[in-house]
Amino acid sequence: MSEIANRSAASIANRTERVLDVALPLVVFLMALGGWEALVRFKEIPPYLLPAPSLILATAVTDWAILSAALWVTLKTTFSAIVLAVVGGVALAIGFSQSKWIERSLFPFAVVLQVTPVIAIAPLLLVYLEPQTAVLVCAFIVAFFPILSNTMLGLASAEHNLVDLFDLYGASRLQQLLRLRLPAALPYFLGGLRIGGGLALIGAIVAELAAGSSGQGAGLAFRIVEAGYRLNIPRMFAALALISLAGIAIYLVFTALSALLLGRWHESARAREQ
Amino acid sequence: MTRSLVSLRGVTRTFASGTTALDALDLEVGEGEFLSLLGPSGCGKSTALRLIAGLMQPTAGRVVWRDGRPADIGFVFQEPTLMPWARVWDNVCLPLRLRGVSRAAAAAQVEATLRLVDLVEFAEAYPRELSGGMRMRVSIARALVLRPPILLMDEPFAALDEITRLRLNDDLLRLKAELGTTIVFVTHSVYESVYLSTRIAVFRPRPGRIVETIDIGEPGPRGEEFRLSRAYAEHCRATSSSLKRAMGEETSA
Numbered sequence: 001m002s003e004i005a006n007r008s009a010a011s012i013a014n015r016t017e018r019v020l021d022v023a024l025p026l027v028v029f030l031m032a033l034g035g036w037e038a039l040v041r042f043k044e045i046p047p048y049l050l051p052a053p054s055l056i057l058a059t060a061v062t063d064w065a066i067l068s069a070a071l072w073v074t075l076k077t078t079f080s081a082i083v084l085a086v087v088g089g090v091a092l093a094i095g096f097s098q099s100k101w102i103e104r105s106l107f108p109f110a111v112v113l114q115v116t117p118v119i120a121i122a123p124l125l126l127v128y129l130e131p132q133t134a135v136l137v138c139a140f141i142v143a144f145f146p147i148l149s150n151t152m153l154g155l156a157s158a159e160h161n162l163v164d165l166f167d168l169y170g171a172s173r174l175q176q177l178l179r180l181r182l183p184a185a186l187p188y189f190l191g192g193l194r195i196g197g198g199l200a201l202i203g204a205i206v207a208e209l210a211a212g213s214s215g216q217g218a219g220l221a222f223r224i225v226e227a228g229y230r231l232n233i234p235r236m237f238a239a240l241a242l243i244s245l246a247g248i249a250i251y252l253v254f255t256a257l258s259a260l261l262l263g264r265w266h267e268s269a270r271a272r273e274q
Numbered sequence: 275m276t277r278s279l280v281s282l283r284g285v286t287r288t289f290a291s292g293t294t295a296l297d298a299l300d301l302e303v304g305e306g307e308f309l310s311l312l313g314p315s316g317c318g319k320s321t322a323l324r325l326i327a328g329l330m331q332p333t334a335g336r337v338v339w340r341d342g343r344p345a346d347i348g349f350v351f352q353e354p355t356l357m358p359w360a361r362v363w364d365n366v367c368l369p370l371r372l373r374g375v376s377r378a379a380a381a382a383q384v385e386a387t388l389r390l391v392d393l394v395e396f397a398e399a400y401p402r403e404l405s406g407g408m409r410m411r412v413s414i415a416r417a418l419v420l421r422p423p424i425l426l427m428d429e430p431f432a433a434l435d436e437i438t439r440l441r442l443n444d445d446l447l448r449l450k451a452e453l454g455t456t457i458v459f460v461t462h463s464v465y466e467s468v469y470l471s472t473r474i475a476v477f478r479p480r481p482g483r484i485v486e487t488i489d490i491g492e493p494g495p496r497g498e499e500f501r502l503s504r505a506y507a508e509h510c511r512a513t514s515s516s517l518k519r520a521m522g523e524e525t526s527a
Contacts, residue, residue, distance in 0.1 A: 161355040164329050168349055169372045179371070183359045265359045265400045 051234040056241065059234040067223065067235075071242050074204055074219040077132075078250070081139030081200040086193065088140075089147030097155040097181060098173070114145035118203050122210035131211040135219070138207035143200035150192025154185025187266050190258045197250045205243060220246075278340060279305040279424060279456055280326060285335035287321050295321040297481035298335065303424070303458055305340075308450060310459045310467035310474045312513070314521065318482020319460045323426050326458060348417030348425035348455070352432055354409035356401040356416075363388070363397040366415045373420075383419060390449060391415045407438035411445065418449065424456045431466070443469055447496055464517060468509045469501060476513070478520035485520040488513055 033053045039045070040052040047055055060067060092110070096103035118138050125134040158180050166176050208221035220239050227235040282301040288294050295318040303309055303326070311319035324330040325337055327349050346369075356365045364371075366387055370380040388394045391411040401409055410430060417425055431439040443466065450457060461467050467474050474488045490509055492500060500506050 159355060161351045161353065162357065165349065165351075165355060165368075166372070168327060168329060168347060169369050170345075171372045175372055179368075180357070183357065186359070265402065267402075 048231050048233050051237055055234050056237045060238040060241065063235055063238060067220070067239060067242060070218055070220045070223045070239070071246065074201075074208065074221070074243070075246060077135050077139055077204045077208075077219065078197075078201045078246070081136055081143050081204060082193075082197055084136075084140045085143035085147050085196055085200065089144050089192070089196070090151050090189065093148055093151035093155055093185075094177065096152055097177075110145060110148055113141055118142050119206050119210065122207045125207075126211055135204055135207040135211055138210075139200045139203035142203035143196035146195040146199065147189065147192040150188045150195075151185055154188030155181045157188065158184040187258075187262055190254070190261065194251065194254045194258070197254050198247060201243070201247050201250060277305050278302045280337065280339045282322065282325065282332075283336050283338060285322075285325060285332045285337065287318070287325065287330065288333045294481035296325075296332075297483055299482065299484060301475060301484060303456060304473075306454060306456055307472045308457045308459065308470055310461055310471040311477060312461055312464065312467045312474050312517065313477030313482075314462060314479055314517075316482075317477035317479035319477050320428050321482065323428050323458060323460050326424075327426050344423050346420040346422040348420070348422040350410075350413050350417050350425070350427040350430045352429045354401065354406075354413040356409060356412055358401050360400075361397065362393060362399050362401070362404070362412050365401065365412055366419055368416060369420050387415045387419045390418065390452070391445065405438075406434055407442060410434065410442060414446070414449070418453065418455070421453065422455065424458065427457065427459045429460050429462065432462070439466070444497065446470065451495060464510055464514045468506060468513055469496065474513055476516045476520050486516045488516060 037052050037054060040050055051059070092106070096107065118141055121141065122134065122138050125137055128134075129137065162180055162184075163176070166180055171179070204219065205221040208219040209225060212219075212222035212225045220243050224236050224239045227233070227239065280303045282299050285296055285299045285301075286294065287296045299318070299322060301322065311322060313319050321330065325332055327347055328337075328343060329349075357368070360368075363384060367377065367380050367384045370383065371377070385394065385397075388397055391414055393408065393411055393415065396404065396408065401412065404412070413430070431442050434442065446457075447470065449455070459467070459470060468490055471490050474490065475484045476486045476488065477483065478485045488509075492505060492509075
């Protein structure tokens with residue numbers, strides 16, 4: 001009886017904790033918005049200097065046609081870049097894990113891509129590529145490296161005794177890859193995916209800014225630049241809010257994916273017993 | 275000792291660091307025996323086990339099997355060494371899957387083996403949901419699922435608490451009686467080796483050598499009674515002093 005009581009008490013405590021996780025930041029956020037709204041109204045700050053949150057929301061609604069189209073463009077670029085980065089990063093990581101020669105010859109170039117700021121590459125890419133493609137390539141470049149390096153680390157971190165065990169049973173390289181190295185790499189890969197997903201959005205926005213300043217592109221970042229030229233400050237804020245929401249959504253999607261895939265087996269996905 | 279199943283002949287193993295783990299070691303493993311390799315850490319007993327398994331090649335000397343190296347060798351590490359992403363059932367099934375046997379075809383053998391270690395009701399659990407002792411039983415089940423002629427165990431119970439270790443000792447003796455597998459068991463515990471073994475090879479360290487082999491001529495079945503018997507205490511005393519002599523040789527050398 002007492003054990004059941006304990007368990008239900010624990011589950012209530014657990015649920016309370018989860019509610020607090022959402023409620024606390026939400027309360028802080030709403031209070032900040034309220035303060036902002038009050039400040040703008042009380043001081044009668046003109047909207048071209050600082051629009052009130054209510055005005056930003058109203059702008060987001062009236063400009064929804066333009067903004068949603070731009071959001072769609074940016075999201076499409078971001079997710080295409082993530083897919084390409086996953087395919088490229090995982091394939092290259094597997095190649096590296098199978099052959100030291102491939103790793104030695106190619107890994108330095110991956111590092112070069114990573115350490116060169118994407119904002120510096122973007123103008124050059126815009127010279128050679130269609131703006132849409134250039135934006136996609138920029139987003140890919142920044143998302144690619146965390147996925148590659150994390151997957152490499154994961155593939156190399158299979159427990160040595162398990163590798164010995166596979167050898168003992170005469171497992172082929174393919175069996176070792178599929179049954180041992182890839183599952184062992186999964187938590188690392190998912191960590192890389194979460195970082196890469198956020199970076200892909202940043203890469204897309206940065207590249208859009210570069211492309212937008214040369215008069216092309218129709219993503220959210222372009223709308224921000226355009227609205228800036230027209231001194232349409234409320235729309236700038238509305239577009240910015242949408243970018244933030246997109247980033248949060250990407251993070252939540254990949255966090256949920258992690259929890260789903262690692263489920264019961266990995267430490268990171270399990271609550272600690274108190 | 276019965277017919278030899280595998281023998282190490284003049285086996286030397288030197289590591290890249292220059293350490294000689296084993297120096298011209300001769301060791302016979304008789305068919306059906308329970309042989310313990312007993313010694314302090316760094317005496318090369320684990321190395322000897324890995325050489326028998328073929329996980330390591332000797333620098334000099336040979337490992338000779340009576341009928342050629344068997345395709346199936348069971349190996350149990352000091353850690354359970356389970357795949358954390360796979361359920362108990364799939365962990366035990368691994369050797370069969372690596373042989374290309376389908377899950378359906380493997381089912382009967384996996385279940386029979388889980389029954390041997392009394393884990394049928396935990397088939398669907400993940401390793402981290404089990405206690406240390408249960409994980410080790412899964413590891414033993416995996417090593418036995420192909421019914422290998424020989425089972426190699428590298429200090430399998432060293433990390434477990436006393437109560438769990440005693441229970442697993444009895445489980446192991448029961449499995450040995452049921453399956454008749456030849457077992458080579460690495461340990462640094464005098465009491466464990468005397469309780470389990472039919473023969474003990476006492477190692478000395480740096481470089482690793484066998485100083486003495488001791489027959490424990492107590493016919494089974496062994497249980498709590500044997501652990502409390504005068505004979506057990508005598509064997510422990512003899513083995514313990516042999517181990518002490520082995521250590522003494524090291525310091526005088």
